[in-house]
Amino acid sequence: MTTRVLIFFFFFFCLNLTAQTLDVKDLKCETQINPEGITKARPSFSWTFVGDSISTKQGGFRIMMATTIEKLKYPDLWDTGPTSKSETGPYQYLGEPLKSGQKVYWRVTVWGNNRGVKHSEPAWFTMGDIKNPEKTFEPPVLKREGGIVKININKNDTGRVFEGIGGVSAGASTDLLYDYKDPYRSQILDILFKPKFGAAFQHLKVELGGGENSTCGSEPSHAITREELKNPVSRGYEFWFMKEAKNRNPDVILEYLPWSFPGYLKENIYTKESAEYFVSFLDVAKRDWDLDLDWVAAAENENYTDRDWLVNNVRPLLDARGYKDVKIQGPDDNSGDWQIFEELEKDPEFNTIIKAVGYHYVTGREFNENMVDGRGRPTTAKAKASGTPLWASEDWSWTGKDWGGAGALNLARLYNKFYIRDKITKTLIWAPIGSIYKSVTWDKAGAMKANSPWSGYYEVWPTIWATAHTTQFAQPLDWQYLDTACGLFDTSTYKGSVVTLKDKNSTNWSMIICTEKSETVEVNIEKGLCKKTVYVWKSDANNQFIQQEAIKPKKGVFTIKLDPKCIYSLTTTTGQQKGSYNIPEETAFPFPxxxxxxxxxxxxxxxxxxxxxxxxxxxxxxxxxxxxxxxxxxxxxxxxxxxxxxxxxxxxxxxxxxxxxxxxxxxxxxxxxxxxxxxxxxxxxxxxxxxxxxxxxxxxxxxxxxxxxxxxxxxxxxxxxxxxxxxxxxxxxxxxxxxxxxxxxxxxxxxxxxxxxxxxxxxxxxxxxxxx
Structure with a gap:
């Protein structure tokens, strides 16, 4: 072959390589394209990834499945969420139980290993007669007689232990709060964390900073170099934020999780050295702030985790360094429909060290008034049967200024839904406070706003009080849900719901109610629970967290009429309040x-x-x-x-x-x-x-x-x-x-x-x- 011919073929090869574009094709269900008559209750799926000159390999994927092509935008059957996996299958279906004869539409989105994204064309498959069909979850609906909803509260009722509601301080979302001066900084912290005063957040998860952008900015690392790992440094505001939360509520539950990592830990972030990096954060918390943290989310935020690393490095190092009481939560992912339980079921050693399982955006990310009815990624029957605590470990991510839409009312509905549907006992929202410059990414997110430290101005939003409707009426670990007194007003929507809890150490009880329509509720308090005065608190679009006229039950029975689109808390406890301070006027950033x-x-x-x-x-x-x-x-x-x-x-x-x-x-x-x-x-x-x-x-x-x-x-x-x-x-x-x-x-x-x-x-x- 002549030199000229060789040059031609080399040029032609390079031209074709350059022209190749990122693609995803050949979507297969049980190794077939658009098959009919699938009989497996949980079929498997695969596809072909075609790289380009920038991304030669798959860097991640997302599978979406729905009952119609139109619903693929917000899937009603299965949505893995974005994953960081390079494999192109087979992946087993983990969504809602499929039905015989059902037609399912699906598509795959892929990301290249050096960015770049491609959406597949929709594919489909049809179910035949399913072998061993699974029963679909049906939410409990409250008994109704003659238009009146009847609820019995029984002290011997079964239910999971309430673990709290909290916030995730991460992505630089708390940035400008650190710059506030007293008394305004203390006022804001009171509204966030002081029990029976404001939001009364009971759990605080913070970012383990790595120095790279993690949403609205970057947070500094306690060990930015390998040398610093030997003597880590207290930097940023998260240690301070945890300390202030602890000062106001000594029982606040503390946790941490990384988004980015310093350069010396790449490319493999699951090593013995990275375990040291995780544990040294606890050293700084104890040495410089006298803080004992409760949980570590030993993973990378929304990028799953590594089983061998947790079992062989993280847990042994925590134990060896005196942190046996620090528990591991995982995977803190936003994908997979609780797929970690598929692994835990087969791996007793892994199962032993995971003390709680948390996933993100359990109800999905369709931020509007129908958000509460979104499928999202519900807990599976296997997850519920495990007995492991289940958490919505980051959710909501919206502006607390709104009452309607995806705002305060819907968040209260989510708190209820997570227990009624998912048996989730802890919910964390991002973010507890929005302390971010205007126009920066996600600058409107948060339960309240504080981004004017030079003036001391801040805003207390309705979401603070929507949260208070639960946190001021039940305490983590000491209160328990009563399952038969938890349910929906209408089987078709989670917009109207009731959850009831009791204090394990007294006869007190509380009930949190969200309404969509007007309702009349009759409550029967059975023997062994407090039948004295029932205190009532209410929030609506115009006024939040207002105490109403108390109720005196007669022979343990009372009736209450409820207005539409409201939040109510009924309780036998006292001490709740709508805390407030005089807020200064907002002024512009000082100039010059x-x-x-x-x-x-x-x-x-x-x-x-x-x-x-x-x-x-x-x-x-x-x-x-x-x-x-x-x-x-x-x-x-x-x-x-x-x-x-x-x-x-x-x-x-x-x-x-x-x-x-x-x-x-x-x-x-x-x-x-x-x-x-x-x-x-x-x-x-x-x-x-x-x-x-x-x-x-x-x-x-x-x-x-x-x-x-x-x-x-x-x-x-x-x-x-x-x-x-x-x-x-x-x-x-x-x-x-x-x-x-x-x-x-x-x-x-x-x-x-x-x-x-x-x-x-x-x-x-x-x-x-x-x-x-």
Whole structure:
């Protein structure tokens, strides 16, 4: 074969490789394409993944199954959720029991190992006569006679132990709360955690920070380098947040979970060293904060976990280091319909160390008024039969400002639904508080809002009181559900429901009711439970958590009329209150503004900065004064790396998204790589103007990722401090280095935050100034 022919074939091969696009095809049920007459109750599924030049392998997948093609958007039969698995099957069906003769539509979404996504065309299969059909779960419906709902409360009724309601502080969602000053900071913390005062959250799960973006920003690591692992450091606000929660409620249950990991732990995050990383977080909590944590979610958030690592590394190390009482929860995933129970059933050793099982978004992520009736990923019969505590370990993720839609009323309905349908005894919402700059990802999420620390302003939203309807009336571990007094008003919807609990140590009881329509309820209190005064609390769209006229049962029986679309708590306990404080007026971010980073201690977070990627902490200069340092020495193991784009580089935001014309400047010392000063930045992904200065003296002025101008400063001295400045005046942008104009250009008039950025080096910043 001639050289010319070889070159032609090589060129043709490369051309074809380049032209190949990501694809998913050949969807098969029981090895057949669109088969009919499937008789297995739980068939298996597979497909073919076709990679491209960027992603040669599958990085993850999601299977969706529904009774119609239209319902594939929000599947009513099965939804694995996004997984991080490279195998293309076979995967066994774990959804709702299938029926003989049923036609099922399904599709697969795949992600490449270096991002990129492809949705398959819909496929289908038809069930024949199923061998060994399974019984479909039917929710309990409350007895109704003559239009009156009858509920009996029996102290000998069976039911699971209530384990609490709490919040997940993660993804930088609590960022700006740390910057509030007393008395307002204490007021907010009271509303979140003080028993019988506000939300009274009973469980707090925090992020084990890894320095990479984990939703609304990044949280610093306690051991960002291998050397620090030998002597871990208290950083960020999560230790502080747990301590404040504990100060208000000594019985609050504490847990932690990682999203990202420092670079030295990649590519395999399930090693002996990563187990040390997990356990050393407990060392910092105890050594510096006198905190004893209760649970570790030994996994990576929403990316499953590793059985051998838990059994052979994590549990033995916890025991050896004096943390035998710290229990392991897993897998904290958002996929799989509780598939971990398929493994636990066959693996006694694994089953022994998993003390609770938690999954995310158990009711799905269709955030509207019908959310409560969404299928999501319900617990399986096998999960319920296991006896293992079942948790909704992250759920809801919406704005607490709304009453209707997916807001406060629906959250209260979810709390009830999770026990009635799923036998879930603990629910954690993300987030307990939204302390995030405006326009940053998920900036409206949270049960309440506190993102104005300079003014002390905060907002207490209806979701705080929807949560209080449960947390102020039942205590974790001491209260038990009464199953025959839990159920729905109407079999067709979870919008109207009742759960009833009793105190295991007294005769007290409480009942939490959510209504969709007007209802009349007759309650019969049987022997052994308190029959004295029944106190009533009510919330509706206009007024939340208002105490009503008390009820005096006659011979243990009373009747109550309930309004539609309300939450009620009926109880024989006392002491509940709608806690409140005088909240100051909201003011804009102070302008002009300057920050010299003095007053903070080493490794502390700088005031009003919001890290989006990387970690910016206070450190000492050679002269003993403070400055700001980007801490991360290398890019870490990025959370959700398969499914979403990474941030451009380490960066932190400060200021007001509405700022338009201003001059910002900062002193910089470039240890290596480059530093940036940005302006008119509007999002987590540095969408704004960026002036980048390198240690070599090269510079670039960019908008987002587009280079607008670039050049080199002659005779630049890289080993000394420099000042960089950006001036925004209507449609003109001018950049300066050491007060010398470097470039000036015309551009569109925009608005946004000031941004400090850095390569993955320990670069320094000081004397930030923002002026008209």
């Amino acid at each position: 503004y300057s920050e010299d980073y003095e007053g903070g201690k080493e490794n502390d977070l700088p005031k009003y900065h919001s890290d989006q990627t990387g970690s910016f902490v206070i450190t000492k200069k050679e002269d003993g004064t403070n400055c700001l340092m980007q801490l991360n020495p290398e890019q870490g193991y990025d959370w959700m790396r398969v499914y979403r784009r990474s941030n451009i580089k380490p960066n932190t935001l400060i200021g007001d998204v509405n700022w338009k014309n201003y001059t910002c400047s900062v002193d910089v010392f470039i240890e290596n790589g480059d530093v940036e000063l940005g302006g008119r930045v509007t999002s987590s992904y540095i969408k704004g103007y960026r002036f980048m200065l390198m240690k070599s003296g090269d510079w670039k002025l960019l908008f987002h990722k587009t280079v607008l101008q670039e050049g080199t400063i002659k005779n630049f001295e890289g080993n000394m401090w420099h000042n960089i400045k950006l001036k925004f005046n209507n449609e003109t942008i001018e950049a300066f280095v050491d007060q010398v104009s470097i470039t000036k250009l015309e551009s569109k008039e925009k608005n946004g935050y000031v941004m400090l950025g850095s390569s993955y080096n320990n670069n320094l910043f000081d004397n930030l100034k923002i002026n008209p």
